[in-house]
Amino acid sequence: MIYTWPSPAKINRFLYITGIRPDGYHYIQTLFQFLDYSDTLKIIPNQKGTIKLFTKKKSLINIKNTIIIAANLLKKKALLYKKTNSYNLGATIFLNKKIPIGSGLGGGSSNAATVLIVLNKLWNTQFTLKELALFGLEIGADVPFFVMGNTAIGEGIGEILYPIKKKEKWYLLVYPDIKILTKDVFSSPCLTKRKSKQSIKQLLKLNFTNDLEYIVTKKFTKIKKLILKLSKYAPSRITGTGSCIFSEFQNKQSAKKAFLLLPKNTKKIIVKGTNISPLHSLIYKRKNISY
Structure with a gap:
């Protein structure tokens, strides 16, 4: 029995704001990309x-931790839908944290999704991925993106997903x-927001940008300087609303060259x-993009 599971990071290869809901949530269009880093x-x-x-x-062990929230939520749903005697369902969970908090790499959301998927299997609650x-x-x-498991275009507040297959860079x-x-x-x-949504075909033809980068770099000059430096080697921008910057390369060798040009004390991978x-890939042995 496997007991240790990956909880992968993501980047937003682009992120555009298309509107705002009455409850304050923003409508977006984004390209979620999984990373082999967890x-x-x-x-x-x-x-x-x-x-x-x-x-x-x-400091991560508190009632606001998404791991604890997700496990309790699954128990609650199992009881509500009479899947099993959820009063007896329990788990001991050990977190090895590698994804920085507040980086925009989605660690908290990914942790929640991993708990939902794995405990659904281990508790035999038999909920579908959807x-x-x-x-x-x-x-x-x-x-939802982390639960469904495909690189995808996200719309709505990010929960409406259109799986796509892109070259793995x-x-x-x-x-x-x-x-x-x-x-x-x-x-x-x-x-600010963009005037209107665009089709997926149109989105994939644009030069990818992040509408939130201006806000982040205006407040944090360190991030702005890093983006300017990295942009000399490859397209570079922040991911999501976080501070982590990613530079995109066609191959590992090109990425290594840029890696070596950064100061040794820089946190980089x-x-x-x-x-x-x-x-x-591990739990479902998936090799394609179909749901």
Whole structure:
């Protein structure tokens, strides 16, 4: 039995704001790209009914942690839909945190999705992926993407997904050690929106950009300087609302050259893009993009 599971990172290869809902959420169009770079979760089920989280970063162990929220949510749904005697469902979860918090790489949403998928299997609650994605939306707008497991165009608030298959490129990730809260970016008075949505065909023809980058770089000059430096070697921008910058390369060798040109104390890593979530590749043995 496998007990340790990947909880992969993502980047937003582009992100455009197309409107705002009455509740304050923004409508977007984005290209979610999975990365072969992950947190890992060791998940051991039990019949004691208790859910416990352990990690080296003690500050992460709290009721707002998406891992705890996701496990309790699945228990609640299992009881509601009479899937099993959910009162006895429990798990001990060990988190090995590699994805920086506030980086825009989706660590919290990914953790929640991994818990939903894995505990659905280990608890034998037998929900479909689409049902799990719907539950995940109660936790965060990006969670459905991680649940469904395909590189995809995201619309709505990010929950409407159109799976696509793109060439799997290489990325140099640079983390400036700055934590940015999503709510702070979306509440900025500097935030503007595009006039209208575009078709997927049109989106894929555009030069990819991030509408939120202006807000982030205006506040954090360190990020702006890093983007300018990295842009000398490859297309570079922030991902999501976070501080992490990614530079896109056709091959690993080109990424290594840029990697070596950065100062040694820079937090950086070279990773590969992947069309299928590493978790889906492991748990479902998936090699295609069909749901």
